[in-house]
Amino acid sequence: METRELRYFIAVAEESHVGRAATRLGMAQPPLSRAIARLERRLGADLFVRTPRGVTLTSAGETLLLEGRAALAAVEAAERRTRRTVEANGRAPVVLTAKAGASSELMAKLLDAYAAEPGAVDVDVVLSPPGHQSLMLRDGRADVAILHRPFDDVSGFDVDTLTVEEQVLVLPAGHPTSAQNSMTVAEAGSIADLPLPRWPDLRGTYPAGPGPELRDLTQVLQLVRLGRTAIMLPESATAGLHDGLAVVPVSDAPQVTTVIAWPPHRTSSGVAGLVRAAARL
Known part of the structure; x- marks a missing residue:
């Protein structure tokens, strides 16, 4: 199996549509469809279920998507690390x-x-x-x-x-809940005026929810001081916190x-x- 075929397959799987995948790859749709069909014949399995609205993965396709992503990542890793070694004259x-x-x-x-x-x-x-x-x-x-x-x-x-x-909840000093000796995860997530922040996934998409959209810890802590949010952190992350913040242990949070x-x-x-x-x- 060629890496080119894996890239074609992964594009179709992620787009759930051959036409959109072809646009993403910068190629025409017919040769992309033929390449996917050849790959299916070689593997002896259907990778997609075709419908008028697009494609969905079969169980075989789901397996290849998981393994194929790992294989391409390994190839990219080998290329990047080799280039770094060459560019650094063997002492990268x-x-x-x-x-x-x-x-x-x-x-x-x-x-x-x-x-x-x-x-x-x-x-x-x-x-x-x-x-x-x-x-x-x-x-x-x-x-x-x-x-x-x-x-x-x-x-x-x-x-x-x-x-x-252990994990703790960082919240504004002086907030009514800051005087508690401990709280549960459910309690930490249900403070009406301090909704927990939302972090983006790898595509930069945020989950739905009332908390602020955040990207880095500095931004989070500034909003905590302003009384806009609270955040659960490992206990060691609170060692350098400045005034304006309080810390409450979260008793049932995973270590x-x-x-x-x-x-x-x-x-x-x-x-x-x-x-x-x-x-x-």
């Missing part, structure tokens, strides 16, 4: 990605510990929006990531646990496990050194 920096505003103190300790490793290389830190770290690790834009379970997808990665901690993650086939000395430094923490 390690690219570490993490959520903007999250785990800052932990990352500072990690980078200091790695700098003491013999043969340490440069580390490029890329701060990205929530949910993007796993994707960047899969497609080669990053070599190592700081991820947070249960929120981030760690499937297929090697991981080492860095911290395990947040912060891990360092890397692709299992990555054997570069830079990645290995960074992982060793994380283990010492």
Whole structure:
């Protein structure tokens, strides 16, 4: 199976329409339809159910979509990492990605510990929006990531646990609920005048709801101080909070496990050194 065929198939699957997929790919519809038909004949299975309004995936198509995305991400990762190595004359920096505003103190300790490793290389830190770290690790834009379970997808990665901690609700100081000793997740999400913020998915689309649309932690905390929202965070994220904010433990929230993650086939000395430094923490 060629990567070109996978890209064709994924475009049709994501658009649910051959015509729209052809436009997205910059090609005519008839050759795209023929390419999909050839792929189905080669696999011996229908990948789509055709209707006058478009196409839907069969069970075989759903399997290929899942596996095909992973395969293309692996190809892109190989290309990106190889280019970085060539451009750096064999001594490419390690690219570490993490959520903007999250785990800052932990990352500072990690980078200091790695700098003491013999043969340490440069580390490029890329701060990205929530949910993007796993994707960047899969497609080669990053070599190592700081991820947070249960929120981030760690499937297929090697991981080492860095911290395990409870969650708290950050809300405006002086709000009536700020005097509580603890609350439940349901209570945290039902404070009428402090709707929880909404974060975008990987396509930039926000779920429906009354909370403000947000992209970074700095923006969130400013709106919390203004009495527009509240937010649940790992307990360590509240260490550097300034005046105007209060913290209430959330008794039944899932624990947040912060891990360092890397692709299992990555054997570069830079990645290995960074992982060793994380283990010492």
